[in-house]
Amino acid sequence: MDSLLNVRIRNLHEAAEGVRSYELVALDGGELPAFSAGAHIDLHLPSGLIRQYSLWNAPGETHRYCIAVLRDPASRGGSQEVHERLQEGDQLTISAPRNHFALQAGKRVRLFAGGIGITPILAMAYELQQQQREFELHYSFRQRSQAALLEYLQDGPLASRSHLHCSGEGSRMDSVQALANPAADEQLYVCGSQGFIDQILASARAAGWADSQLHREYFNVETPVSDVPAGSFEVRVGNRSFNVGADQTVADVLAANGLAVAVSCGKGICGSCLTTVLEGEPDHRDLYLTEEEQAANDQFTPCCSRAKSSYLVLDLPG
Numbered sequence: 001m002d003s004l005l006n007v008r009i010r011n012l013h014e015a016a017e018g019v020r021s022y023e024l025v026a027l028d029g030g031e032l033p034a035f036s037a038g039a040h041i042d043l044h045l046p047s048g049l050i051r052q053y054s055l056w057n058a059p060g061e062t063h064r065y066c067i068a069v070l071r072d073p074a075s076r077g078g079s080q081e082v083h084e085r086l087q088e089g090d091q092l093t094i095s096a097p098r099n100h101f102a103l104q105a106g107k108r109v110r111l112f113a114g115g116i117g118i119t120p121i122l123a124m125a126y127e128l129q130q131q132q133r134e135f136e137l138h139y140s141f142r143q144r145s146q147a148a149l150l151e152y153l154q155d156g157p158l159a160s161r162s163h164l165h166c167s168g169e170g171s172r173m174d175s176v177q178a179l180a181n182p183a184a185d186e187q188l189y190v191c192g193s194q195g196f197i198d199q200i201l202a203s204a205r206a207a208g209w210a211d212s213q214l215h216r217e218y219f220n221v222e223t224p225v226s227d228v229p230a231g232s233f234e235v236r237v238g239n240r241s242f243n244v245g246a247d248q249t250v251a252d253v254l255a256a257n258g259l260a261v262a263v264s265c266g267k268g269i270c271g272s273c274l275t276t277v278l279e280g281e282p283d284h285r286d287l288y289l290t291e292e293e294q295a296a297n298d299q300f301t302p303c304c305s306r307a308k309s310s311y312l313v314l315d316l317p318g
Helices: 078-085 115-130 194-206 250-256 291-296
Strands: 004-016 019-026 040-044 050-054 065-070 091-095 108-114 134-141 162-166 186-192 214-218 233-237 240-244 275-279 311-314
Touching: 019 078, 040 065, 050 065, 050 078, 050 115, 065 078, 065 115, 108 115, 108 194, 115 134, 115 186, 115 194, 186 194, 194 214, 233 250, 240 250
Parallel strands: 108 134, 108 186, 134 162, 186 214, 233 311
Antiparallel strands: 004 019, 004 091, 019 065, 040 050, 040 091, 233 240, 275 311
């Protein structure tokens, strides 16, 4: 199990309409574990809910972690609880940072953020600046009042690298121009809603970007539609076997039988629960694995994915 950290909320402020930023510091006043751009933490809420939030502050700032939370009326309660219950001075438990969206090697980088997707992208901009790497950042939003953390891109050292696209002011991003002429060693990172990311990736592929150059992290996803009818199947771990009903997840069945896997997002976004498949064909319902990785059928996300075959054999300690 990942180590847990005790922190308190030193500061909170309104980062935009419906968005609140929280500065977390160690309860004992010491340093927090180092992190890299793209990392997130698990926030353990008073109700028992656990939610993931990306760190937006500069890597190297081990005296604090900063997160920004969009209040989503359609959420399962996490963001509403954060906004309604958490106050300055409150003590919380969090996980150490984990990173499934880290910067890769490459001479040049293009960053794209839609709405609250700016959080990991801003941290990437800070890290790229620290490394003196060439990059540009495109931030798309409907209204300036709704654009979280906008002040860090309008003013200061990131301003010259930032392109702000406000659709409410008629300055919608020209994705063809923004994605033109990719270099062979260039990397692209995009974070935001599923629709925003899908549009950026489609435009990038049309512009000649290779899939190996494209990196994404989804916020506010819709569950991928499967053409496999919901039904029960068998999961085998060592010499043990378990039935997974149509209304159960593999992760829940494993946990009920003492074989818990690390589940965080529960939506197939973060990759925390990624598990090796030894036999059988998964029915992939995640947005974490690439199409090539899904086609290999040697790993899957048990928090949401199921089986096309009658059984799956998993590589877990029994």
